[in-house]
Amino acid sequence: MGDGTCVSPYGNGYGVSPSGNEWPGGCFGDWSAAPALASTLIAMRSSPALRPGTPRTKLALSGEAATRAYAALRMSEGTGALVLLNFANSQSVQVTLSAAALAASSIRTPQTPVDLIDGGDGPPMNGGSWRVTLPTRGWKVYGVVLGGR
16 A cells, blocks of 8 residues: 555545655555554544544654654544654664643643553653653554643
8 A cells, every 4th residue: 555545443534644644654554563553553442533534743753763753643622642653673762752842732731641552641741851662663652631731
């Protein structure tokens, strides 16, 4: 599916992604770690922000994460989902979002995001920068409250 057309767990219709909105490496199935994601796609049902076609804003990362990871905020119906992916083949990567990046993306701080894959609480966002470590070829999805500070 190198043409940008993706098939989601909800069926056909994800369609061609606008430039800059596609997943790195193409569709989920085109990514070499797609089998590792298969068991976690259930997270898509846990938040309206993860449904196909919801607006997505790519978040800028710095340092080693800029070339090894991807971060985006998806938003729908007043809810947000922070999606983080690690594309490094042999190492974990620490993703850091600055307080300015959180504020610019309308993520409310302080808050404790909800881990939409494993359940439970994610690392707290206390108004400063926010960090999470992603395992090799791993991903995390956190439900976040929107609305600024």
